[in-house]
Amino acid sequence: MADSRKDVERYLAAVKTIVDGRNPERDRGSIMVTLEGTVAAVLVYVMGGDHRKAAAMLNEALVQGVEERIALAGRRRAKGKDG
Numbered sequence: 001m002a003d004s005r006k007d008v009e010r011y012l013a014a015v016k017t018i019v020d021g022r023n024p025e026r027d028r029g030s031i032m033v034t035l036e037g038t039v040a041a042v043l044v045y046v047m048g049g050d051h052r053k054a055a056a057m058l059n060e061a062l063v064q065g066v067e068e069r070i071a072l073a074g075r076r077r078a079k080g081k082d083g
Helices: 003-019 028-046 051-082
Strands: none
Touching (some): 003 028
């Protein structure tokens, strides 16, 4: 299986774990708290426990990457509706 396909499976598994049966609209706040904690924990972990590096990674790379993925998904969705 290609690495990109494995990544998609990981994304979906992470979403299921983070949402954990909660209603995405009604429980949005608590889901976002779980997501924030998860992102913070992963950043600190992959940066070897260095909180300053984790914060820098969030600000310098992660935010931009997330914004780009959201924009790409929006373009794909719009293209699917038009085409």
